[in-house]
Amino acid sequence: MRVRRRTPALVLPVALVVGLGACSSDDEPEPGASATTSAAPTASVSETPEPTESPEPEPAETGPTPPPRPAAMDDTGKKGAQAAAEYFIALTTYASTTGETTELAAMSNDGTCGFCVAVVEEAEEYETSGYTVTGGATEISDLQTGDKDSLTGGYAVTAAFSADERTVHDASGTEVDRWDRDTGFLQIDLVHDGSSWRTLALTTDQGEAG
Template sequence: MVGAVLAGVVVGCSPAGPVVESPAPVVSEEVGPSPSLTPTPTPTGPVKPERPADMDRTDEVGAAAAATYFLELYPYVMATGDLTEWDAMTWAELCGFCTAVRDQAQEISRDGSSYVGGAVDAEVIKTYALDDLVGGYPLDVQVAIASAVLLDSSGVELDRQEAQSDPYRVELMHDGTTWRLLTVSTEMPVS
């Protein structure tokens, strides 16, 4: 999501009457350089991963880029409740993982809880040819998830997820407009 920056405008006023000069000069002692007024950046929360250009492709390269992007959206979705990209890529009728994550992200947001951490690093380790029966591409993806905590609205820890790294089978199809997730599973078929 692109944030907008609003700039304030300072308007100067000139006095309506004549300007009267002070009879005595004003003297100020300079103690040193004036402090910098540069604002200190503050954390703005999780950043949505950048959509890879290869997602525009409709072949196995595009499928691999889409799978990586989708899985790396996970911590952003959990922390922000922003489901725009997630929903656009989910084939809800087929992807139980996708809808379960959606429901959990909505619950966290609704309860005023916070999901902190859980960065995902997804690496496609094997791509398969187009499955003509399903019309999609199966992929094996190694997914490393950093530890994460779930905090209630007052900052009390409700749950903790330890770091993990597992292979996932991800299946996607291009619907003519965008990539859609059909399945995400830790049950790896023998191939």
């Protein structure tokens, strides 16, 4: 999410086992007797070639995983509103990075949330164009949830936010856009429509986001 824009060896231990053998005899020759020593035949030892180490397979690259839906969102009051606000912010980062907007779109009230529409459209455009988005993770803290609004039936959740730097590259690797790291305060208005939480709007200390 961006709300203000500025120009901006793995060492594997090897165990070496050394076998030591020793021979002794308790039979001493009697005095005057001739001791005959016969040499034991020497067996030829065939050298066993050391096994060739197979290269370890490269770990498969994994992309971002979708954020888990908080169980607290089952609550239809303040507790659920706060959990929904955290989930919504996590979905914006996931959608912007992967182009997957299904869950974000389902949680957005397009008629009132301009920010929601902008994030979904941008993510889908980047996905279609083959763009790669790096960074941009947004975290919120110090969440406060107001009382239920008597007119809308919704809740206003306020929080401080911190958004990491984000860069966008096209298919050839050329940088086409960049956002600097940003901090500030935001408010997310949410309402439970009887089946799920919907985001009505997102505004920041810099005005309406979007």
